[in-house]
Amino acid sequence: MDIFIQLTLNGLIAGSIYALVALGFNLSYGTMRFFDLGYSALIAVGGYTVFFLSRQIGLPLPISILIGTIMAGIAGYIIYLLVYVPLRKRKASNMALLVASLGIFTVIQAVIGIFFSSQFRTLSGPVDAERIFHVFGGSITRIQVIILGTSIVVMFALAIIFRFTTFGKSIRAIGDSEEVSKIVGINTSRIIGYVLFIGSAIAGLVGILVGFDTGITPTMGFSLLLKGVVASIIGGVGNVYGGVVGALFLGLIENYGIWHISTEWKDAIAFGLLILFLYFRPQGIFRK
Amino acid sequence: MSQVRAKDLTKIFNGIKAVDDLTIEIRDGNITGIIGPNGSGKTTLVNILTGVIPFEKGSVIVSETKREKVKPFNIHAYGITRTFQAVRLFEQMSVLDNILVVLTERNVFSALFERHKIHHISEAEAILKGVNLWEKKDDNVERLSYGQRKLLEIARAIAMKSEIYFFDEPFAGLFPEMRKIVIDIIYDLKIQDKTVVLIEHDIELIRGLCDRVIVMNAGTLLAEGKPEDVLKDKRVIAAYLGD
Numbered sequence: 001m002d003i004f005i006q007l008t009l010n011g012l013i014a015g016s017i018y019a020l021v022a023l024g025f026n027l028s029y030g031t032m033r034f035f036d037l038g039y040s041a042l043i044a045v046g047g048y049t050v051f052f053l054s055r056q057i058g059l060p061l062p063i064s065i066l067i068g069t070i071m072a073g074i075a076g077y078i079i080y081l082l083v084y085v086p087l088r089k090r091k092a093s094n095m096a097l098l099v100a101s102l103g104i105f106t107v108i109q110a111v112i113g114i115f116f117s118s119q120f121r122t123l124s125g126p127v128d129a130e131r132i133f134h135v136f137g138g139s140i141t142r143i144q145v146i147i148l149g150t151s152i153v154v155m156f157a158l159a160i161i162f163r164f165t166t167f168g169k170s171i172r173a174i175g176d177s178e179e180v181s182k183i184v185g186i187n188t189s190r191i192i193g194y195v196l197f198i199g200s201a202i203a204g205l206v207g208i209l210v211g212f213d214t215g216i217t218p219t220m221g222f223s224l225l226l227k228g229v230v231a232s233i234i235g236g237v238g239n240v241y242g243g244v245v246g247a248l249f250l251g252l253i254e255n256y257g258i259w260h261i262s263t264e265w266k267d268a269i270a271f272g273l274l275i276l277f278l279y280f281r282p283q284g285i286f287r288k
Numbered sequence: 289m290s291q292v293r294a295k296d297l298t299k300i301f302n303g304i305k306a307v308d309d310l311t312i313e314i315r316d317g318n319i320t321g322i323i324g325p326n327g328s329g330k331t332t333l334v335n336i337l338t339g340v341i342p343f344e345k346g347s348v349i350v351s352e353t354k355r356e357k358v359k360p361f362n363i364h365a366y367g368i369t370r371t372f373q374a375v376r377l378f379e380q381m382s383v384l385d386n387i388l389v390v391l392t393e394r395n396v397f398s399a400l401f402e403r404h405k406i407h408h409i410s411e412a413e414a415i416l417k418g419v420n421l422w423e424k425k426d427d428n429v430e431r432l433s434y435g436q437r438k439l440l441e442i443a444r445a446i447a448m449k450s451e452i453y454f455f456d457e458p459f460a461g462l463f464p465e466m467r468k469i470v471i472d473i474i475y476d477l478k479i480q481d482k483t484v485v486l487i488e489h490d491i492e493l494i495r496g497l498c499d500r501v502i503v504m505n506a507g508t509l510l511a512e513g514k515p516e517d518v519l520k521d522k523r524v525i526a527a528y529l530g531d
């Protein structure tokens with residue numbers, strides 16, 4: 001029984017990380033309509049900015065975290081301005097954009113590797129990880145509580161923005177048709193810029209949270225991005241809430257799946273689930 | 289005076305000249321009809337004037353400024369709006385949101401946090417009531433009938449509060465009572481001294497509504513002038529109206 005609760009807790013924590021990734025990725029995919037691999041590099045940008053500021057320079061943690069999140073947002077916005085805006089102006093195909101984003105991923109993770117080495121690092125000191133809470137017979141560390149709380153706050157904030165602001169309506173309109181959005185006077189490049197800033201900042205935040213929970217490497221974002229995308233597909237691509245539910249579902253299945261087998265099977269379980277969904281329910285849980 | 293003009297405009301699709309060295313002007317405050325056989329380039333012309341497609345040769349003059357390029361986002365700034373021959377709505381959004389999304393102040397910073405205010409909603413209500421769609425305001429637009437979709441797209445154009453309205457076959461496929469609504473909307477724009485451009489196949493509608501008519505044939509200008517003159521023109525009758 002205790003094992004079950006522990007696996008549920010682990011699943012929810014993993015799921016809330018995937019949910020954040022799926023949310024950020026869906027923001028970008030929903031407006032630009034291509035598979036942005038560069039997104040995964042921004043996860044590492046967040047993590048390493050905090051590593052640099054708090055571990056190497058010694059700034060207080062909250063300030064480092066704030067700057068790390070904003071740095072990732074700015075990096076995402078600059079990439080948009082320098083790479084995607086000109087490419088999209090030239091009506092580059094989705095394949096060209098995908099390759100460009102692969103290039104961005106490669107460059108950023110290489111640069112991080114040059115400055116910080118590709119060695120595994122962790123953001124938290126030993127004390128942080130030890131602060132353990134007990135819930136229904138399972139245990140959860142302080143950082144994991146923060147992960148859950150942060151995900152919930154970000155999700156609610158986004159849900160409110162989506163639902164109640166004209167910004168949210170503009171985002172949905174652009175996702176529906178960028179051309180018609182322009183014709184009705186929506187400043188699409190400005191809105192997409194904002195969206196990418198927010199999505200990239202979320203990526204940065206993910207990198208920071210994961211950095212405290214397990215640790216950082218320059219390529220850490222890649223498998224997280226894949227999980228986020230799997231979650232989106234399971235939930236129903238383009239459906240923001242679907243992505244969140246898909247993420248929790250994925251996190252739980254992954255963790256229940258390793259009950260009697262080794263943890264190395266997690267990824268196999270995740271992608272097995274993806275294949276099942278693509279085969280039997282390609283529209284995801286929530287699509288009509 | 290004329291806000292929108294095309295000069296020596298040419299558009300080639302796979303070797304076919306859809307618009308062929310065309311020079312026309314749209315007069316301010318007029319209702320201008322564009323007629324011509326299927327495939328004569330009417331929609332292509334409007335697509336060029338509203339920046340939806342680029343053009344090879346010639347120029348478009350908007351508010352006295354000559355342009356070699358017209359971008360969709362800019363047409364709003366030029367005071368131009370349009371509807372499409374094949375209706376284009378925001379399919380994943382409600383009827384009300386399709387109107388609200390164009391009713392914003394569009395400031396750089398408020399764009400993030402601005403919410404729709406009561407006056408936006410009542411404006412949307414008035415517009416939707418004008419096309420009998422207020423009761424459907426919460427429906428997803430995918431659930432509307434063909435005619436309702438057409439009316440909603442026209443309503444969205446009205447919500448833009450532009451100076452120049454391009455309507456690509458707004459009456460096509462509408463029932464008589466819906467046609468009546470669209471006719472009233474167009475007259476209303478005329479009373480407000482707006483400029484309306486109307487692509488239409490129904491000659492009686494053209495005769496009744498338009499101040500001027502432009503007749504296109506194979507991408508070229510066949511005739512232009514007052515409806516009563518143009519519709520009597522022998523070449524127009526031969527090319528378009530039949531015997």
Ligand SMILES: Nc1ncnc2c1ncn2[C@@H]1O[C@H](COP(=O)(O)OP(=O)(O)OP(=O)(O)O)[C@@H](O)[C@H]1O
Nearest residue numbers: 301304306324325326327328329330331332333373
């Ligand atoms: N996107 C496109 N690609 C290739 N050819 C096109 C395209 N759009 C229009 N054409 C061609 O250009 C010519 C003019 O088409 P257009 O749609 O402008 O005619 P139209 O006068 O609006 O006709 P209708 O009355 O049927 O709407 C046609 O020969 C059409 O096949």
Ligand SMILES: [Mg+2]
Nearest residue numbers: 330331332373
């Ligand atoms: Mg046409």
